[in-house]
Amino acid sequence: MNRKLSATTGDRIETDQSILHFHTETIEVSRLSALTFFEAGEQSFAGQRFFWQNREKTFTLVGLGQAHTITSNAKEQRFDDVEQQWKRLTQNVVNDEHNLQPILFGGFTFDTENKVSGEWTGFPEAFFAVATYQLVMRNDQAYVSIHLITDEENTVDALEALRKERDELIHTAQVKALKTYAKPQIKSSYEPYKEEYLASISKVTSLIRQKEADKVVIARSLALQFEEQVSSPNVLSQVIMEQPESYLFGLEEQGKLFFGASPERLVKVSDMYAYSSCVAGSVKRGETVEEDELLGQGLLNDEKNRSEHQYVVDMILQTFKENCASYEIPHAPKLLKIRDIQHLFTPVEGPMKKEATILQLVKTLHPTPALGGVPRVKAMEVIREYEPMNRGLYAAPIGWLDAQGNGEFAVAIRSALLANDQAFLYAGGGIVADSEPASEYDETLVKLRPMLRALGGHLHE
Numbered sequence: 001m002n003r004k005l006s007a008t009t010g011d012r013i014e015t016d017q018s019i020l021h022f023h024t025e026t027i028e029v030s031r032l033s034a035l036t037f038f039e040a041g042e043q044s045f046a047g048q049r050f051f052w053q054n055r056e057k058t059f060t061l062v063g064l065g066q067a068h069t070i071t072s073n074a075k076e077q078r079f080d081d082v083e084q085q086w087k088r089l090t091q092n093v094v095n096d097e098h099n100l101q102p103i104l105f106g107g108f109t110f111d112t113e114n115k116v117s118g119e120w121t122g123f124p125e126a127f128f129a130v131a132t133y134q135l136v137m138r139n140d141q142a143y144v145s146i147h148l149i150t151d152e153e154n155t156v157d158a159l160e161a162l163r164k165e166r167d168e169l170i171h172t173a174q175v176k177a178l179k180t181y182a183k184p185q186i187k188s189s190y191e192p193y194k195e196e197y198l199a200s201i202s203k204v205t206s207l208i209r210q211k212e213a214d215k216v217v218i219a220r221s222l223a224l225q226f227e228e229q230v231s232s233p234n235v236l237s238q239v240i241m242e243q244p245e246s247y248l249f250g251l252e253e254q255g256k257l258f259f260g261a262s263p264e265r266l267v268k269v270s271d272m273y274a275y276s277s278c279v280a281g282s283v284k285r286g287e288t289v290e291e292d293e294l295l296g297q298g299l300l301n302d303e304k305n306r307s308e309h310q311y312v313v314d315m316i317l318q319t320f321k322e323n324c325a326s327y328e329i330p331h332a333p334k335l336l337k338i339r340d341i342q343h344l345f346t347p348v349e350g351p352m353k354k355e356a357t358i359l360q361l362v363k364t365l366h367p368t369p370a371l372g373g374v375p376r377v378k379a380m381e382v383i384r385e386y387e388p389m390n391r392g393l394y395a396a397p398i399g400w401l402d403a404q405g406n407g408e409f410a411v412a413i414r415s416a417l418l419a420n421d422q423a424f425l426y427a428g429g430g431i432v433a434d435s436e437p438a439s440e441y442d443e444t445l446v447k448l449r450p451m452l453r454a455l456g457g458h459l460h461e
C-alpha cells in the first residue's frame, strides 16, 4: 500500500518571460526497486531519465520525465547561471512533512573551451532537470513526488493525469521484476587516439620537466560498436551489479546515456557542512590478499603517487580555507580500495561560511588536480592542446541539489557515453615529471575496466 501523505503546493514564480507555477506533491511508498522504477519509464520517458546512488547506498534518486530543464552555455559563469535559475525557480518552495523538496539533477561539462567535435557535439555546458516523477529512497524510506512547472493557471486536470500515471509507474515498479538483460554484444572496438595518447604523455612529461606545469591529467577514450542498440536500464543494471562500492549515475539527454561508477566525491553539502575527498594516485588490486596488501603499501610509500596526491590535497584544502569556518583533514592519505583499483584517499570536511553554497564550491573545486592539473589554467591549456578529444561530462561534476542548498556532486570518472549501438569509454591519469607512457597507458586500461565489463567487454592483457 502506498501512503498518501502530502498535499499539493503551488508556488508562483516570476521569471523574465512568464509566471511559472511550481506544483509539487509527494507520497510515501512501500520500498521498491529504483532500477525497476527507472525501467518502468522505458515507454514514455526514454531519453528523459536520470539515476543516482551515493557510495554509502543511503540515498537513491530516480527521475522520469522533465518537469523543467535548466541549461547554460555561459562558460565559467555556468555554475552561477544554474544557481540563479534554480533559486528563481524554487524561491517559494518549502519542505513538505517528509522533509523533501524538488531536486535538480545534472552535470557540467569538463571544459567549455574545448572545440573538438564528436560524440558530445551539441551538448550544453550545463544540463540539469527537475523530474516529472521523482523517486527518492533515503535509508529505508521511499517517496515519489510529482512536479509540474507550468504557466497555466488551471492545473487540476494536468495534476490528476500525473497522479494516475504516477500510480501506474509505482505499481509496475512494485509488482514487476526487472527484466533479465543479456550483456551487450560487442561487434568491434577501437582506441581512437592511442598513438596520440602515447605521444602526448612523452610531450607532457617533457613540458613538466621544463617547468611549464607541475602536473597534468591526460585522458583517452575507447569506442565500442555493438551488434544492436543497447538500452539504458540494461547498462545501469550491469553497473549496479558490478560496482557496488561507487557512486552510480546515469543521465539521459539528447538520445544518449552518460553513466558511470565513480569512487570520487567532489563535494557533499548537508546543513551547511561540506565534505570533499582527494582521490589521486593509483595502483591495481592484487590477485591475492598478500599481493593486494603489498601493492597498497607500495602506493602509500610511492613518492610519485604521493606527490600527485598532494597537489589535490593542497588545492582542495585551499578551497576549504576560503569557504569554511574551519576544516578537518587527516595527516596522511589512506587507501580507497575498489573492485579494480586502489587509490590514495584523503577526506576533507568543515562547516561552511554563511555565504558559501554547493554550486560555488563545485565551481571553485572543478577541476581539481585529479582531473585537470597544476597550475590549473596552464594544465587546461595543455589538455586542450594534447588531448585530441572532447571530454564532455567525463571528469566533470555530476550530481544533485535541492532548494535548501543540500546536495552532492561526484567527479564523473569511470564513465562512458552510450549512444544507441555505440559507446565511448573514458579514462585518464595524472602525469608528472617521471611518468612513463607505457605504464600510464596500462593504468588507463585498469580504469576502463569497470565500464568495459558492464558493456560486455574485457581486456586482453
Ligand SMILES: C=C(O[C@H]1C=CC=C(C(=O)O)[C@@H]1O)C(=O)O
Residues within 6 Å of the ligand: 217, 219, 264, 279, 280, 281, 282, 343, 369, 370, 371, 395, 413, 414, 426, 427, 428, 429, 430, 447
Ligand atoms: C582521471 C581519472 O582518475 C583520476 C582519479 C583518481 C586517480 C587518478 C590517478 O591516479 O591518476 C586520476 O587523477 C580516471 O579515472 O579517468
